[in-house]
Amino acid sequence: MAIKNNQVVSMQYELKVNGNLIESNLEADPIEFSFGSGDIILGLETRISDMNEGEKREVKVPAAEAYGNYDETLCEIVPISEFEGIDLQIGMILEAENENGELFKATVSDVTKEDVTVDYNHPLAGNDLDFKIVINKIV
Structure with missing residues (x-):
């Protein structure tokens, strides 16, 4: 069943920018967040909204939908x-x-x-973000 607003999602991810690893919890405990609450960037949330428990996906979030274009x-x-x-x-x-x-x-x-x-720009402003996502659990 796909993710719905206010559900708690347990997720592992890897984040790369221009092929460089920024952070990863693929070999660690998953993060948990309330879907639709703004806990994660909207561009990522939009791209995982149709995922199900146990599903894996590679996702590209354009800069404008992540931390914005560099200003x-x-x-x-x-x-x-x-x-x-x-x-x-x-x-x-x-x-x-x-x-x-x-x-x-x-x-x-x-x-x-x-x-x-x-x-004052976010350090990742102006960068497209490349994620590997694993949805562990949806409650």
Whole structure:
């Protein structure tokens, strides 16, 4: 029986981007999520909605239906003085709070003596995602 909204799905997966393994739980415990609740990206949820228990599938989720297309306007140059006491490295993920107290993340994409370029795009933005999916259980 195919998955329906609000059912708990137990799933194993492998995620690759451009042929590079990003993460996998194929040899580990499955994740569990409530289908239709936004626990997983919508583009993946849409592509597994007709799967059944025990079924395996390879799925490609285009960037626009995953973490979005890369948006260069989401990069900002900030004076390095704003990061006093932090050993900045390119690729470092920074966490901060906005004015509303909401957490957000940014990736350091460049560091000079004067400035730091931070990128607010999701690290996988602009990338198509290739999944191997195994639906273990649907409750």
